[in-house]
Amino acid sequence: MSADTGTTAEWPLWEVFVRPKAGLDHKHCGSLHAADAAMAIQLAREVYTRRQEGSSLWVVRSADITASDPGDKAMYFDPMEDKVYRHPSFYELPGSVDHM
Amino acid sequence: MYTQAMDVAPAEERKPLRTAEDAQLEARFEARIDDGSFIEAKDWMPDHYRKTLVRQISQHAHSEIVGMLPEGNWLTRAPTLKRKTILLAKVQDEAGHGLYLYAAAETLGTSRDQMLHALHTGKAKYSSIFNYPTLSWADIGVIGWLVDGAAIMNQVPLTRCSYAPYARAMVRICREESFHQRQGFDSLLVMMRDGTEAQKAMVQDAVNRWWWPSLMMFGPPDAESPNSGQSARWGIKRVSNDTLRQKFVDACAEQAQVLGVALPDPLLKWNDERAHHDFGPIDWDEFRRVVGGHGPCNKERLATRVKAWDDGAWVREAALAHAAKQALREKAA
Numbered sequence: 183m184s185a186d187t188g189t190t191a192e193w194p195l196w197e198v199f200v201r202p203k204a205g206l207d208h209k210h211c212g213s214l215h216a217a218d219a220a221m222a223i224q225l226a227r228e229v230y231t232r233r234q235e236g237s238s239l240w241v242v243r244s245a246d247i248t249a250s251d252p253g254d255k256a257m258y259f260d261p262m263e264d265k266v267y268r269h270p271s272f273y274e275l276p277g278s279v280d281h282m
Numbered sequence: 283m284y285t286q287a288m289d290v291a292p293a294e295e296r297k298p299l300r301t302a303e304d305a306q307l308e309a310r311f312e313a314r315i316d317d318g319s320f321i322e323a324k325d326w327m328p329d330h331y332r333k334t335l336v337r338q339i340s341q342h343a344h345s346e347i348v349g350m351l352p353e354g355n356w357l358t359r360a361p362t363l364k365r366k367t368i369l370l371a372k373v374q375d376e377a378g379h380g381l382y383l384y385a386a387a388e389t390l391g392t393s394r395d396q397m398l399h400a401l402h403t404g405k406a407k408y409s410s411i412f413n414y415p416t417l418s419w420a421d422i423g424v425i426g427w428l429v430d431g432a433a434i435m436n437q438v439p440l441t442r443c444s445y446a447p448y449a450r451a452m453v454r455i456c457r458e459e460s461f462h463q464r465q466g467f468d469s470l471l472v473m474m475r476d477g478t479e480a481q482k483a484m485v486q487d488a489v490n491r492w493w494w495p496s497l498m499m500f501g502p503p504d505a506e507s508p509n510s511g512q513s514a515r516w517g518i519k520r521v522s523n524d525t526l527r528q529k530f531v532d533a534c535a536e537q538a539q540v541l542g543v544a545l546p547d548p549l550l551k552w553n554d555e556r557a558h559h560d561f562g563p564i565d566w567d568e569f570r571r572v573v574g575g576h577g578p579c580n581k582e583r584l585a586t587r588v589k590a591w592d593d594g595a596w597v598r599e600a601a602l603a604h605a606a607k608q609a610l611r612e613k614a615a
Contacts, residue, residue: 191602192395195388212451213385215394217601218608229378232371233458252324 196222197247198230199240208240216241315517320446323389331516335445336390338518340397343383344408347401350376351583352416353425361419368465369422375458382451389447402588410569411495413577420473420481420488426466428489428496428534434459435530436500444517467537474542482542489538490546497561498569500527528558535559 193215199208211230216222222241230236250258266272275282307326314321321327350373357373360366384394400406411429416422437459440452473481501507501523513519531550538545549562571577 191599192393193598193602212382213388214381217598218605221601221605228374229381232374232378249324252322252326 193217195244196226196241197244198222198226199242200226200230200236201238202235203237208238211235213244315444315515318517319444320449321444322446332390334513334516334518335448336387336392339383339387339390339448340392340400341407341409343380343387343397344401344406345412346376346380346383348408348412348583348587351586352412352414352579353422355416356419356422359419360422365469368469372426372462372465375462379451379455379458382454383448386445386447386451398591402584402591404575404584407573409499410572410577411499412583413572413580414491414495415579417491418484418488420470420484421492423466423469423473423485424488424492426462426464427470427537428466428492429499430459430462430466431534432496432499432530434463435526435533439520439526442517442520467541470541470543485541486543489543493546494564494568495572497527497531497564498566498572500524500530502566502569531559531561 194217195213196216196219197213198211200211201208214222214225214229216225219241223239226239226241227236231239262268308328311321311325311327311331321331353369353373353376357366357369360369384397387397388394397406401408416425434456437452437456441449441456443449443452470485473485477485504510504522504524507523510519510522514522534545535550535552547562549560551560552558553560572580575581
């Protein structure tokens with residue numbers, strides 16, 4: 183350990199995804215440190231599912247995730263804003279067939 | 283659990299804005315805050331906001347971790363198997379809360395090791411409440427009722443904190459914390475209702491010792507919290523120390539009557555005009571002493587924590603070595 187910062191060889195960081203119950207998607211719920219994948223699964227169970235919050239777990243090394251750039255958020259997602267014709271509510275139909 | 287040291291990083295850590303681009307980014311950031319939007323980990327944020335959050339979240343995490351020690355003290359001495367399993371579950375929750383919060387702080391660019399180093403060398407603070415001893419079994423019930431009760435009061439507003447990873451951690455914590463308070467009250471209720479005179483006296487003694495330190499958990503009076511303005515502005519702190527403390531006193535006064543215990547404050551009295559309870563002056567000298575490292579158990583708590591970390595070093599190293607060996611074998615196969 184370096185005396186001034188306390189830095190040691192940290193266990194790598196993992197992202198944890200939990201499926202609350204069969205039929206639902208796995209959802210990101212947090213992260214944790216673990217030496218390997220098996221340990222990450224075991225710790226994820228202890229840290230994130232102590233009250234039956236899950237029926238299945240995924241873990242993935244945080245370093246292995248590729249994410250969109252937050253700086254590109256506007257460029258990436260705003261163009262969808264004016265494409266209202268992609269939604270069913272854009273089309274006004276006569277009352278008799280409007281359940282379509 | 284909770285840290286009352288919700289202080290903003292000192293003003294000298296604030297760097298002057300350097301470029302026009304920085305100024306524009308800051309204006310956009312402030313507009314998002316005004317808008318009630320959440321800030322995510324990779325979003326641009328002012329340095330001062332980042333530092334304040336690292337400080338607050340890490341102190342909060344340390345409080346959860348150190349908070350396990352006073353209760354862990356009673357795991358092997360719980361009076362029944364039922365109370366022991368409940369206490370085990372609660373202490374495990376506190377460890378979990380510490381981990382959620384460390385993870386939230388890490389999204390801001392600090393590392394787990396850096397935070398632990400700050401705790402272990404005494405640079406980082408944790409809630410002063412954990413520097414008081416747990417002398418009897420009734421202390422465990424009172425910690426649930428008063429200490430966790432105060433923590434919930436403090437933490438609920440943090441679920442709407444502007445920094446999203448912190449807010450999300452707080453949502454999970456608050457959901458679990460309610461069990462902590464209820465199990466404590468339940469344990470006290472059983473002793474007060476069915477206990478012997480000696481057991482009832484034990485509960486009253488524990489209430490007498492924990493009441494004032496619990497009120498201190500809300501931090502210094504508003505008039506002496508010069509940084510609260512900036513924290514409120516940023517949506518990091520949404521309700522003032524004194525407002526939360528008053529709410530806590532009002533709630534506890536009623537709960538104490540249900541329990542049949544007296545709160546140790548001769549000035550505690552309902553005030554019709556204010557529609558709140560008045561209460562006596564808090565000994566802020568004691569608060570400053572305990573925060574400053576001179577409480578009854580400061581040295582013991584830190585020493586226990588450091589010893590646990592040092593004793594576990596070989597396990598952490600062995601796990602890494604094992605993982606490296608497994609990875610090599612997989613490659614060779």
